[in-house]
Amino acid sequence: MLNNKIPLGPLAEKWTNHKFSSKLVNPSNKRKYDIIIVGTGLAGASAAASLAELGYNVQAFSYHESPRRAHSIAAQGGINAAKNYPNDSDSIYRLFYDTIKGGDYRSREANVYRLAEVSNNIIDQCVAQGIPFAREYGGLLDNRSFGGAQVSRTFYARGQTGQQLLLGAYSALVRQMNTGQVKFHSRHEMLDLVLIDGEAKGIVTRNLITGEIQSHAANAVVLATGGYGNAFFLSTNAMASNATAAWRAHKKGAFFANPCITQIHPTCIPVASSHQSKLTLMSESLRNDGRVWVPKKKGDKRHPSEISEDERDYYLERLYPSFGNLVPRDVASRRAKEMCDMGHGVGETGLAVFLDFEDAIERMGKDVVVQKYGNLFDMYKQITGEDPYEIPMRIYPAVHYTMGGLWVDYNLMSTIPGLYILGEANFSDHGANRLGASALMQGLADGYFILPYTIGDYLSGKLGEKASVDNDAFSKTETDVKNRIENLLSINGNRTVDDIHKELGLILWENVGMARNKSGLEKAIESIPKLKDEFWKNVKVTGTADELNPELEKAGRVADFLELGELMARDALNREESCGGHFREEHQTEENEAKRNDEEFSYVAAWEHKGDDLTAKLHKEELVFENVELTTRSYK
Amino acid sequence: MKVILKVWRQNNAESQGAFETYPVENVSGDMSFFEMMDMLNDQLVLAGKTPIAFDHDCREGICGTCGLFINGRAHGKIRGITTCQLHMRSFEDGETIVVEPWRAKAFPVIKDLIVERTSFDRIMEAGGYVSVKTGGTPDANAIPIAKRNAEEAMDAASCIGCAACVATCKNSSAMLFVAAKVSQLALLPQGQPERVERALNMIAAMDEEGFGNCTNTGACEIECPKEISISHIGRLNREFLKASLKG
Numbered sequence: 001m002l003n004n005k006i007p008l009g010p011l012a013e014k015w016t017n018h019k020f021s022s023k024l025v026n027p028s029n030k031r032k033y034d035i036i037i038v039g040t041g042l043a044g045a046s047a048a049a050s051l052a053e054l055g056y057n058v059q060a061f062s063y064h065e066s067p068r069r070a071h072s073i074a075a076q077g078g079i080n081a082a083k084n085y086p087n088d089s090d091s092i093y094r095l096f097y098d099t100i101k102g103g104d105y106r107s108r109e110a111n112v113y114r115l116a117e118v119s120n121n122i123i124d125q126c127v128a129q130g131i132p133f134a135r136e137y138g139g140l141l142d143n144r145s146f147g148g149a150q151v152s153r154t155f156y157a158r159g160q161t162g163q164q165l166l167l168g169a170y171s172a173l174v175r176q177m178n179t180g181q182v183k184f185h186s187r188h189e190m191l192d193l194v195l196i197d198g199e200a201k202g203i204v205t206r207n208l209i210t211g212e213i214q215s216h217a218a219n220a221v222v223l224a225t226g227g228y229g230n231a232f233f234l235s236t237n238a239m240a241s242n243a244t245a246a247w248r249a250h251k252k253g254a255f256f257a258n259p260c261i262t263q264i265h266p267t268c269i270p271v272a273s274s275h276q277s278k279l280t281l282m283s284e285s286l287r288n289d290g291r292v293w294v295p296k297k298k299g300d301k302r303h304p305s306e307i308s309e310d311e312r313d314y315y316l317e318r319l320y321p322s323f324g325n326l327v328p329r330d331v332a333s334r335r336a337k338e339m340c341d342m343g344h345g346v347g348e349t350g351l352a353v354f355l356d357f358e359d360a361i362e363r364m365g366k367d368v369v370v371q372k373y374g375n376l377f378d379m380y381k382q383i384t385g386e387d388p389y390e391i392p393m394r395i396y397p398a399v400h401y402t403m404g405g406l407w408v409d410y411n412l413m414s415t416i417p418g419l420y421i422l423g424e425a426n427f428s429d430h431g432a433n434r435l436g437a438s439a440l441m442q443g444l445a446d447g448y449f450i451l452p453y454t455i456g457d458y459l460s461g462k463l464g465e466k467a468s469v470d471n472d473a474f475s476k477t478e479t480d481v482k483n484r485i486e487n488l489l490s491i492n493g494n495r496t497v498d499d500i501h502k503e504l505g506l507i508l509w510e511n512v513g514m515a516r517n518k519s520g521l522e523k524a525i526e527s528i529p530k531l532k533d534e535f536w537k538n539v540k541v542t543g544t545a546d547e548l549n550p551e552l553e554k555a556g557r558v559a560d561f562l563e564l565g566e567l568m569a570r571d572a573l574n575r576e577e578s579c580g581g582h583f584r585e586e587h588q589t590e591e592n593e594a595k596r597n598d599e600e601f602s603y604v605a606a607w608e609h610k611g612d613d614l615t616a617k618l619h620k621e622e623l624v625f626e627n628v629e630l631t632t633r634s635y636k
Numbered sequence: 637m638k639v640i641l642k643v644w645r646q647n648n649a650e651s652q653g654a655f656e657t658y659p660v661e662n663v664s665g666d667m668s669f670f671e672m673m674d675m676l677n678d679q680l681v682l683a684g685k686t687p688i689a690f691d692h693d694c695r696e697g698i699c700g701t702c703g704l705f706i707n708g709r710a711h712g713k714i715r716g717i718t719t720c721q722l723h724m725r726s727f728e729d730g731e732t733i734v735v736e737p738w739r740a741k742a743f744p745v746i747k748d749l750i751v752e753r754t755s756f757d758r759i760m761e762a763g764g765y766v767s768v769k770t771g772g773t774p775d776a777n778a779i780p781i782a783k784r785n786a787e788e789a790m791d792a793a794s795c796i797g798c799a800a801c802v803a804t805c806k807n808s809s810a811m812l813f814v815a816a817k818v819s820q821l822a823l824l825p826q827g828q829p830e831r832v833e834r835a836l837n838m839i840a841a842m843d844e845e846g847f848g849n850c851t852n853t854g855a856c857e858i859e860c861p862k863e864i865s866i867s868h869i870g871r872l873n874r875e876f877l878k879a880s881l882k883g
């Protein structure tokens with residue numbers, strides 16, 4: 001049975017009570033514990049630094065050269081907090097409420113409330129680190145608004161908020177590396193998790209430069225390894241972002257929650273050619289001042305400046321008068337797809353809509369627009385060769401974030417004792433749809449303010465129980481890892497890793513993408529395992545195991561995406577309702593909005609791996625709502 | 637279009653490298669430079685040859701992972717962008733493109749076009765932070781900071797740690813990288829308590845890693861993809877001088 005460990009008591013007191021009742025590790029004993037942290041993005045770096053400051057010995061791992069390269073660096077728009085600095089009636093409760101509602105009531109009240117509660121501490125922490133957030137002339141912090149909220153609660157550092165937050169967490173981390181409290185292993189990829197008596201006691205890694213396979217033992221293991229959006233091949237994620245750490249843990253017993261719930265971001269630069277290797281996000285903050293429109297006439301290929309006001313359909317403003325261009329991401333994405341499917345799309349492929357700044361430039365002046373969005377406009381111009389100050393941007397939705405992830409309880413522990421999951425890698429707080437500027441908040445909440453309080457509860461009883469790499473479990477896992485690598489290198493078929501990955505991506509995009517239906521999902525469930533067979537028979541990986549070998553790295557990751565992809569489709573087929581990012585065409589209202597089925601699906605779907613040739617088993621964690629009323633989300 | 641790539645190939649840190657030439661056909665102007673490399677690598681793999689190793693990740697100019705010397709210019713000839721932001725429309729049909737890794741003593745080549753820049757992390761370890769622990773910090777609005785200073789600190793903080801500045805500098809100096817961090821924190825009240833040690837320690841770490849001295853040629857500023865100004869080096873020099881007098 002899944003025990004989510006949600007503390008008793010009133011919502012606003014749960015976290016305080018829980019911190020008080022959790023067991024502590026005596027300060028002088030902390031140095032007797034080793035903790036492995038895999039991943040040093042926002043979640044991992046903040047956790048590693050904070051645990052080291054408390055006195056734990058931390059071993060941190062990343063396949064990146066430096067923690068500063070983690071994908072968190074790319075977040076543009078901002079980070080939410082309930083500071084209410086603008087005096088616009090924000091509060092912890094409102095941030096909680098917006099996040100629960102934005103998530104379409106598929107997240108836990110207690111987790112989301114805690115997130116809102118610690119959000120303010122995060123901003124204090126970041127400012128103390130010297131993060132240069134945007135300020136007003138009086139010297140105080142500036143805020144902006146973001147999709148899914150009617151208050152301004154987003155803190156930002158130009159269009160580089162993720163970069164500045166990550167560099168802040170990185171600075172806290174290097175400080176601990178300098179004292180030796182954190183040992184950082186760069187260019188080390190975790191390839192498997194090691195369990196002893198059912199508990200997480202270590203990992204096996206590959207040194208990406210030398211190829212050496214190594215075991216590492218500890219008292220507990222933390223994964224902060226990011227999301228799995230790259231299962232789709234094309235996404236806004238960095239090229240190397242992958243699901244291997246999470247998937248390996250899943251195969252060792254960690255349940256995977258809501259794998260089908262993925263976020264498609266409405267404002268990305270459209271695909272230009274079949275050689276496209278990744279998609280670039282244009283920050284959602286652009287929707288604050290830009291207006292989305294398509295020509296009313298189908299197939300209208302005129303230059304946008306020749307299309308007069310009354311020939312334009314500002315469809316978001318028309319359909320959602322009160323939120324307008326600021327509706328949540330899932331709604332904005334689906335409506336864009338719908339417009340294009342109906343033939344109103346613009347650009348050469350017809351798979352794009354306009355995001356127009358003409359009015360904004362008139363209203364605020366070009367200088368202000370340059371100051372607010374300059375770097376995003378430059379980026380757009382560099383990629384497309386078009387100048388958004390002169391001609392509206394063309395945008396289209398792209399895979400961006402994964403709400404699904406490894407299941408965790410209130411303490412952020414997975415179903416494997418001693419294995420904790422942080423950041424985008426867990427499923428915890430965003431339900432069926434994440435609001436903008438909330439992932440950075442969650443990653444840092446997990447790392448700075450939650451795990452340091454909850455991990456002690458597990459560790460306190462385990463003094464002296466550190467595993468040794470001499471345990472057979474390690475050598476056995478090492479052998480498995482080596483065999484798998486040998487296998488990949490010996491196939492020597494005639495398709496490249498990318499070629500197969502692109503095929504998987506297409507299957508997922510078409511059947512498990514923005515709109516899903518039964519027959520498409522069944523098709524995906526049939527075709528993905530076939531593609532997996534094809535991979536293991538026909539992939540070609542050059543080079544050897546004991547050298548820097550990027551093709552080999554990719555191959556291992558794609559092999560895992562192939563398995564995860566199937567589970568995504570199964571989960572989507574099981575969830576006979578529409579909620580947030582999961583839109584089942586069979587379940588929609590007359591106005592084409594998502595239609596939830598709270599009677600039957602108000603649960604977290606947690607999947608248990610049963611074996612390579614067996615279907616995963618579904619476990620349900622019922623969601624209990626004691627504080628908010630489940631309403632149909634309306635942004636009209 | 638068609639281009640001819642002359643690429644540096646080197647098996648590992650110990651081996652001798654050499655240039656190899658690859659003609660690449662069917663290149664479209666909308667491809668990024670790396671997408672062109674992907675296409676070439678796919679062809680190499682299918683021919684059973686070792687693909688060209690190059691570092692990259694975000695492919696949108698922010699992670700600082702990529703960095704190639706292209707026709708003798710760090711990140712190519714266009715100012716203000718990284719290698720991953722370079723598109724093939726910036727090249728001529730039939731052009732020969734020479735591609736090399738960063739070359740500096742402190743950045744050993746580990747394979748082909750990939751170098752090891754962990755020396756940058758070690759410089760940061762020496763003082764590129766404010767010593768605050770998690771928790772117990774004052775309210776974020778407790779200290780007002782003049783917008784002007786916050787903006788200038790942000791200019792400096794934009795450094796992505798790509799090391800183009802070092803690769804471009806004839807002395808392989810890391811001054812622009814170090815200056816960006818020292819300057820960011822010197823401009824903010826949070827950075828004041830450790831101001832003296834920070835400048836001294838980071839410069840000492842830089843020297844220890846084998847980076848050269850700055851002789852103010854200004855090449856770094858021109859090649860920096862984030863257009864970090866050398867005025868920050870001026871500030872670093874002043875910080876260092878003040879610190880040396882005090883220290």
Ligand SMILES: Cc1cc2nc3c(=O)[nH]c(=O)nc-3n(C[C@H](O)[C@H](O)[C@H](O)COP(=O)(O)OP(=O)(O)OC[C@H]3O[C@@H](n4cnc5c(N)ncnc54)[C@H](O)[C@@H]3O)c2cc1C
Pocket residue numbers: 038039040041042043044061062063064067070071072073074075076077078079161162188189190191224225226227236237238241242244245281400401422423424425436437438439440441443
């Ligand atoms: C383009 C873009 C813009 C975004 N903008 C915003 C925004 O404005 N606001 C917002 O709130 N959110 C935003 N997000 C989402 C947010 O950036 C991410 O969800 C968040 O940064 C994830 O952080 P993380 O620490 O969980 O993972 P990551 O930053 O992805 O870090 C993963 C870490 O794990 C390591 N790793 C992974 N697997 C292994 C392995 N097997 N072995 C060793 N190491 C491993 C990696 O090396 C890395 O260090 C954006 C996302 C994208 C893609």
Ligand code: SF4
Pocket residue numbers: 794795796797798799800801802812813816859860861862863864
């Ligand atoms: S100063 Fe510029 S060139 Fe040097 S590392 Fe930073 S971003 Fe790169």
Ligand code: FES
Pocket residue numbers: 691692693694695696697698699700701702703718719720721
């Ligand atoms: S790949 Fe990230 S900056 Fe170029």
